[in-house]
Amino acid sequence: MTQGGGVAAPVGGQIFSEILPYLEVNQGNQEEVEIVEEVQAPDLLEKTLEEAEKLAKENELELMIENQTESEGLDKQNTIIKEQTPKAGITIKKGSKIYITIH
Numbered sequence: 001m002t003q004g005g006g007v008a009a010p011v012g013g014q015i016f017s018e019i020l021p022y023l024e025v026n027q028g029n030q031e032e033v034e035i036v037e038e039v040q041a042p043d044l045l046e047k048t049l050e051e052a053e054k055l056a057k058e059n060e061l062e063l064m065i066e067n068q069t070e071s072e073g074l075d076k077q078n079t080i081i082k083e084q085t086p087k088a089g090i091t092i093k094k095g096s097k098i099y100i101t102i103h
Helices: 005-022 049-058
Strands: 038-040 062-065 081-085 091-093 097-102
Touching: 049 062, 049 097
Parallel strands: 062 097
Antiparallel strands: 038 091, 081 097
16 A cells, blocks of 8 residues: 655645635734734615715725726716625625726
């Protein structure tokens, strides 16, 4: 019977050492791990841009308008959100961006 563990262990260790930090898994270095708060993405659909900006600010999120090159000059009280990514209710980190399409 052969023992593959001696060969696989170094390769597996290398893979996990590269993957775990990406997945933000704590490897025992608590002082080096930044704790990031999470929030649920608010429902912005059919809201005005003004309302959406207020909700984003309250949740410490950033709005990114996908189908508009300039945000200046927009009528924020009459501009309506038609799509958003991520969808409402999805758990995201504070400081994340919500991409919206306006009408």
